[in-house]
Amino acid sequence: xxxxxxxxxxxxxxxxxxxxxxxxxxxxxxxxxxxxxxxxxxxxxxxxxxxxxxxxxxxxxxxxxxxxxxxxxxxxxxxxxxxxxxxxxxxxxxxxxxxxxxxxxxxxxxxxxxxxxxxxxxxxxxxxxxxxxxxxxxxxxxxxxxxxxxxxxxxxxxxxxxxxxxxxxxxxxxxxxxxxxxx
Amino acid sequence: xxxxxxxxxxxxxxxxxxxxxxxxxxxxxxxxxxxxxxxxxxxxxxxxxxxxxxxxxxxxxxxxxxxxxxxxxxxxxxxxxxxxxxxxxxxxxxxxxxxxxxxxxxxxxxxxxxxxxxxxxxxxxxxxxxxxxxxxxxxxxxxxxxxxxxxxxxxxxxxxxxxxxxxxxxxxxxxxxxxxxxxxxxxxxxxxxxxxxxxxxxxxxxxxxxxxxxxxxxxxxxxxxxxxxxxxxxxxxxxxxxxxxxxxxxxxxxxxxxxxxxxxxxxxxxxxxxxxxxxxxxxxxxxxxxxxxxxxxxxxxxxxxxxxxxxxxxxxxxxxxxxxxxxxxxxxxxxxxxxxxxxxxxxxxxxxxxxxxxxxxxxxxxxxxxxxxxxxxxxxxxxxxxxxxxxxxxxxxxxxxxxxxxxxxxxxxxxxxxxxxxxxxxx
Numbered sequence: 001x002x003x004x005x006x007x008x009x010x011x012x013x014x015x016x017x018x019x020x021x022x023x024x025x026x027x028x029x030x031x032x033x034x035x036x037x038x039x040x041x042x043x044x045x046x047x048x049x050x051x052x053x054x055x056x057x058x059x060x061x062x063x064x065x066x067x068x069x070x071x072x073x074x075x076x077x078x079x080x081x082x083x084x085x086x087x088x089x090x091x092x093x094x095x096x097x098x099x100x101x102x103x104x105x106x107x108x109x110x111x112x113x114x115x116x117x118x119x120x121x122x123x124x125x126x127x128x129x130x131x132x133x134x135x136x137x138x139x140x141x142x143x144x145x146x147x148x149x150x151x152x153x154x155x156x157x158x159x160x161x162x163x164x165x166x167x168x169x170x171x172x173x174x175x176x177x178x179x180x181x182x183x
Numbered sequence: 184x185x186x187x188x189x190x191x192x193x194x195x196x197x198x199x200x201x202x203x204x205x206x207x208x209x210x211x212x213x214x215x216x217x218x219x220x221x222x223x224x225x226x227x228x229x230x231x232x233x234x235x236x237x238x239x240x241x242x243x244x245x246x247x248x249x250x251x252x253x254x255x256x257x258x259x260x261x262x263x264x265x266x267x268x269x270x271x272x273x274x275x276x277x278x279x280x281x282x283x284x285x286x287x288x289x290x291x292x293x294x295x296x297x298x299x300x301x302x303x304x305x306x307x308x309x310x311x312x313x314x315x316x317x318x319x320x321x322x323x324x325x326x327x328x329x330x331x332x333x334x335x336x337x338x339x340x341x342x343x344x345x346x347x348x349x350x351x352x353x354x355x356x357x358x359x360x361x362x363x364x365x366x367x368x369x370x371x372x373x374x375x376x377x378x379x380x381x382x383x384x385x386x387x388x389x390x391x392x393x394x395x396x397x398x399x400x401x402x403x404x405x406x407x408x409x410x411x412x413x414x415x416x417x418x419x420x421x422x423x424x425x426x427x428x429x430x431x432x433x434x435x436x437x438x439x440x441x442x443x444x445x446x447x448x449x450x451x452x453x454x455x456x457x458x459x460x461x462x463x464x465x466x467x468x469x470x471x472x473x474x475x476x477x478x479x480x481x482x483x484x485x486x487x488x489x490x491x492x493x494x495x496x497x498x499x500x501x502x503x504x505x506x507x508x509x510x511x512x513x514x515x516x517x518x519x520x521x522x523x524x525x526x527x528x529x530x531x532x533x534x535x536x537x538x539x540x541x542x543x544x545x546x547x548x549x550x551x552x553x554x555x556x557x558x559x560x561x562x563x564x565x566x567x568x569x570x571x572x573x574x575x576x577x578x579x580x581x582x583x584x585x586x587x588x589x590x591x592x593x594x595x596x597x598x599x600x601x602x603x604x605x606x607x608x609x610x
Binding site for chain 1: 197198199200202208226227230235236237243247419420423424428430431454458460462465467468514518519
């Protein structure tokens with residue numbers, strides 16, 4: 001197995017682990033919300049803050065999950081022109097789409113940093129009864145975008161390497177057009 | 184501005200760049216070329232506020248609910264139960280296809296998962312009982328689309344979030360048109376099979392004893408639906424809370440009446456949920472940023488100019504929008520089509536004085552059609568992949584009657600807006 005394939009395998013395993021952790025966090029949110037609802041209905045009193053916490057979990061899913069979806073080729077792409085091309089043409093379009101994605105994701109991650117930076121400088125807390133120090137959820141969220149940027153960069157390089165070596169099948173498997181039918 | 188954005192949207196998507204990324208590029212472009220002040224600096228804050236939302240977490244929770252029911256084997260058993268109740272109708276099993284699709288759409292909110300499940304269970308039966316493959320597979324593909332109209336619909340949650348429309352109101356607005364469409368599917372199938380008996384398989388009847396015993400499978404799903412939807416309508420729970428309750432009930436059903444939930448099944452369901460939710464979230468964050476950029480760049484002014492220049496009546500503009508969705512629906516998939524067009528289309532429609540809740544329902548019906556119109560109709564591919572033989576053309580021919588029903592529903596909604604707006608008005 002070449003070094004590229006080792007790298008791709010490691011990236012895949014890491015992202016499967018990320019997905020699992022996010023999934024468990026989601027189950028935790030379900031239980032938390034449930035306890036909150038039961039508490040409110042029975043009059044035992046609510047723990048409070050389930051709204052706020054579930055928002056933070058959502059932010060984590062919506063940032064860390066992005067790279068999992070990228071590795072599974074789940075981000076929707078329109079296959080209108082690409083499907084009419086031959087293997088080389090498709091490979092070039094895949095690499096083009098991957099590099100554009102990579103550039104945009106790097107830019108977004110770069111622009112996300114000031115949000116966290118200001119929170120840390122000001123020591124901002126949420127305007128809620130929990131008074132959550134905002135650097136915690138925002139730190140997790142920013143790390144997710146940084147991880148997405150890292151995964152995208154690695155995938156771009158892996159894609160280019162596969163293309164250069166003429167490994168079209170691996171290229172299609174890594175950054176080609178995924179289908180919901182594969183799942 | 185609007186035309187440039189619309190043209191770049193289609194152009195960039197045709198280059199097969201991921202839809203969510205295209206929306207970010209457009210937002211950045213609008214900020215650079217049309218806005219007086221730099222919008223890029225606001226990007227991080229917009230991404231944070233669009234994703235840290237306790238409303239949106241209903242999306243992964245409903246996805247998880249559906250994953251549990253499907254992977255836990257509940258869907259397959261429901262199909263068998265519905266068969267006992269419905270196969271006396273002309274068209275036999277085809278009605279079980281539609282009814283299962285309707286029930287699962289009503290609980291899971293995912294069209295593709297529903298179509299995939301019904302197709303896997305139903306296809307072997309169809310061959311054994313010698314059904315005409317066209318109508319049979321067409322009914323599965325079309326029935327699966329009901330999932331995004333009958334609440335709890337993920338698409339309606341996303342629409343509500345992006346247009347700042349009440350999600351409970353959208354849910355109640357989708358209910359009557361959704362059920363009407365399911366009934367219309369059944370009636371159309373029965374009429375076709377009455378006229379051409381060769382298309383349907385044998386009508387079979389089961390004893391009442393068999394039917395009553397099958398209720399064990401049906402009742403829990405109905406309870407799940409009533410609790411999830413009822414708790415939102417009654418005002419006991421927010422959509423997020425009802426989704427959380429629904430996940431727990433679904434897990435209980437899968438354990439007691441399905442195949443159970445092993446660790447491997449749970450891990451698969453969670454992985455699938457994260458994959459689908461993240462895919463949805465990238466598109467939402469992109470659309471949210473594009474929304475922000477267009478509003479900051481003076482969308483209102485551009486819009487007024489556009490409406491004054493077209494010289495069309497409000498109805499004329501609306502019909503143009505409908506036509507646009509019909510055409511785009513041939514090439515672009517449901518959620519992407521919806522989210523990508525919301526920042527441009529909904530302000531136009533609202534500017535003309537149309538109700539946003541009503542337009543949400545109309546848009547969903549148009550987008551359902553996109554799921555089953557070739558060349559890019561996701562449900563067509565899903566159903567085809569579950570078939571052992573035969574060509575894609577058979578599925579495409581089979582959905583034609585159902586596409587016609589959908590077109591009638593679009594016309595009906597435009598002629599009688601009360602169809603969607605009556606239920607929200609009395610709740």
